Amino acid sequence: MTHRTATVAAILATLAGHVSAAESSLKLPTQTILGTDPAAANDRLPSASSHIDSDQISPYSLGANLSESLQRSPGILALNRQNYAQDVQISSRGFGARAQFGVRGVRLIQDGIPLTMPDGQGQPALFDLDGMQYFDVLRGPLSALYGNASGGIIQGFTEAAPLHPTLDSRSAIGSDNLWRSRLKYGGQHGDLSINANVSRLETDGYRDHSKAQRDMANLRLGWDIDDASSLTLLLNSLDQPETQDPLGLTEESLKEDRRQPGGAAVAFDTRKSVQHEQIGLNYQRRLTNDDQLTVMIYGGQRDVQQYLGFAGGGSSQGGGVIELDRKFGGGELGWQRQTELFNLPVELAAGLTYGYQGEGRKGFANNGDDKGDLKRDEFNRVDSKEAYLISTWALTNQWSLTAGFRHSRVEFESEDDFLSDGSDDSGSVDYQQTTPALGISYQWSPALTLYAAAGQGFETPTFQELAYRPSGSGLNFDLQPSESRNAEAGLKFRHGNTRLDAAVFYTRVEDEIVTGALQDNVGRSTYANAGQSNRQGLEFALEQRLAYGFNAYLAYTYLEAKFDEYIHSDGQDYSGNYLPGVPRHSLYAELEWAPSNGFSTALEAQSLSQRYATDDNQSKAPGYAVFNWRAGYRQELGSWALEPFARIDNLADKQYIGSLIVNGAGSRYYEPAPERNWLVGVGLQYRWD
Structure with a gap:
């Protein structure tokens, strides 16, 4: 652990020299729009958004997967794949549904630090759910102001340290030998605040060959330097060794035994090991009563070894064992000002950002138990440079206008060091795009706000999507970024015990990135561009506080997503087909009883x-409806607090498909969800008063 900490520190120091002062953000630009007051931050935002607070992040659940809480947000599909080798599957209004691992098309951010790499791929497992105070989820046109993402933004904010030092432990056990335990400390010591936690998760998995162990550690140190400035240090670590990957099932295998692994999983011992460390430093200073400066710099490393479900020993197949050695980092310099222009109050935000991702990639033949001969050796690099300007205008007491743009330049470069195949596959590609967005809101009454917005989106391929050509070796530089045009109108109603959010939206995408032909027919997916697609629909969320301690919540999404123009690589015309992995209807509802x-x-x-x-x-996967139950009790005993809880998921013991591997190789599309399963746990807290 010591040498890794030293390495991360070296990366940060290197980046500090590499990223000039003009290329470094404690707050990302749309945090200026979203605000940081969870009570009223989003009420006049001219875009669909959801606020998920700490009571809803882990309501008597495992507390390890983002899907546990994100299902409350309309427009967002967050699915637990029951496969810790591939992480939670997240999409927003259909963007990201094609991702076979990680998250695409949706940007992930925690405390201003991106958890999405410069190439656009994110890892939701990196969120510190044990220390999270709330999530803000942004969908629609204003998402373009974050740059390389079309579907939306998920940003988490760590809770403030408690006034009195507090030690908190929580353990839970459940079906399939599931066990998770965490230890958490928080406290304020003069001008220094501390939040720290460590956790371990172990499970045999619902399906055979899906055993996993995950260790996480997170530290947040806050220092109030003086009345005008503060400094925050964040450290995050994830260690997930030898996580078994059960792969997807074919329709025939699903009917035979839904808990079995895919046919190649045992033969090739498919598995994945991940080590990830990250450090971030945030500085914030108020220069005058009207100006605020924020500076952020971060760096880290990620090591991955993955055994895939095929040998990959051919001359141009790149291997069936992948090893990635990634160094990443970046920074942002942001400025905010409250002033007047044209005799109108206006809040301005501007900044420059830089992101770097350097990755050594090797591929070996997969002999099942061990790796064979070297089949690929290259170094891939991404540089992302962006500039943004955002303004929020108070036109009158009722009308407000948000307008801005972001210019992005993302450069991909590959250096081929595997020359024994007689081919030098080095190359580079440069993507540039300016993404404007405009939104206007009207406060019809103190309770009702109406809004409309429009904007453009930009989404580059990730390095994983560029990694393979349909034939031959080297990166697929023919793959182009997709561009979207987005429009949205909606309302927000707040009155007494009622909260209602509703929106209608339309999106048109050019050069939609889709799964293309299998590489040399060996079972490895490649990617291509479809012609055009469109997404249109509506979403709403209703929260109602009732009498006698009852609370009701409903989130619903209708989404029709189709290809307008799409000729597949095999010559078939898929124009008019629905986008795979995207349901037309999705619903989450909850009735809670919480007496005092x-x-x-x-x-x-x-x-x-x-x-x-x-x-x-x-x-296809048939539709389904399942019901879950949870209960818990918190008892205060002086400085101690005891909190036992229990939950049962899938009460009716229904068999259904939890998630899909879109266009999965070998027709292995289906990832079944567990039948009825249970979880019990207890939390214990001590506070030094």
Whole structure:
């Protein structure tokens, strides 16, 4: 651990020299729009957004997966794949549904530090759910102001340290030998605040060959330097060794035994090991009563070894064992000012950002138990440079206008060091785009706000999507970024115990990135551009506080996502087909009873309509509706607090498909969800008064 900490520190020091003062943000630009006051930050924002606070992040659940809380946000699909080798599957209004691992098309941010790499791929497992105070989820046109993302933004904010030092432990056990335990400390010591936690998760997994262990550690140190400035240090670490990957199932295998691994999983011992360390430093200073400066710099490293479900020993197949040695980092310099222009109050935000990702990639033949001969050796680099300007205008007491743009330049470069195959596959590509966005809101009454917005989106391929050509070796530099045009209108209603958010939206995408032909017919996916696609629909969320301690919540999304123009690489015309992995209807509902004696219980409902698994719409997963129950009790005993809890998921013991591997190789599309399963746990807290 010591040498890794030293390495991360060296990366940060290198970046400090490499990123000039003009290329470094404590706050990302849309945090200026979203605000940081969870009570009223988003009420006049001219875009669809959701606020998920700490009570909803882990409501008597495992507390390890973002899907546990993100399902409350309409427009967002967050699915637990029951596969810790591939992480949670997240999409927003259909963007990201094609991702076979990680998150695409949706940017992930924690405390101003990006958890999405400069090439656009994010890892939701890196969120510190044990220390999170709330999430803000942004969808629609204003997402373009974050740059290389089309679907939306998920940003988390770590909770403030408690006034009195507090030690908090929480352990839970459940079905399939599931066990998770965490230890958390927080406290304020003069001008210094501390939040720290460590956790371990172990499980045999619902399916065979899906055993996993995950260790995480997070530290947040805050220092109030003086009345005008503060400094925050964040450290994050994840260690996940030898995580088994059960792969997807074919329709025939699913009917035979839904808990079995995919056919190649045992033969090639498919598995994945990940080590990830990251450090970030935030500085914030108020220069005058009207100006504020924020500076952020971060760096880290990520090591991955993955055994895939094929040998990959051919001359141009790149290997079936992948090893990645990644160094990454970046920074941002941001400025905010409250002033007047044209005799109108206006808040301005401007800044420059830089992101770097350097990755050594090697591929070896997969002999099952061990790796064979070297089949690929290259160094891949991404440089992302961006500039943004955002203004929020108070036109009158009722009308407000948000307008801005972001210019992005993302450069991909590959240096081929595997020359024994007689081919030098080095190359580079440069993507540039300016993404404007405009939104206007009207406060019809103190309770009702109406808004409309429009903007452009930009999404480059990731290095994983560029990694393979349909034939031959080297990167697929023919793959182009997708561009979107987005429009949205909606309302926000707040009155007494009622909260309602509703929106209608339309998006048109040029050069949609889709799964293309299998590489040399060996079972490895490649990617291509479709012609055009469109997404249109509506979403709403309703929260109602009732009498006698009852609370009701409903989130619903209708989404029709189709290809307008799409000729597949095999010559078939898929124009008019639905985008795979995207349900037309999705719903989450909850009825909670929380009397004032510390006890609470709730019934949850989750439902998705039919989803197609392939671009040709010939394979699909049926729709489903499942019900879950949870209950817990918190008892204060002086400086101690005791909190036992329990939950049962899938009360009716229903068999259904939890997630899909879109266009999965070998027709292995299906990832089944567990039947009825249980979880029990207890939290214990001590506070030094």
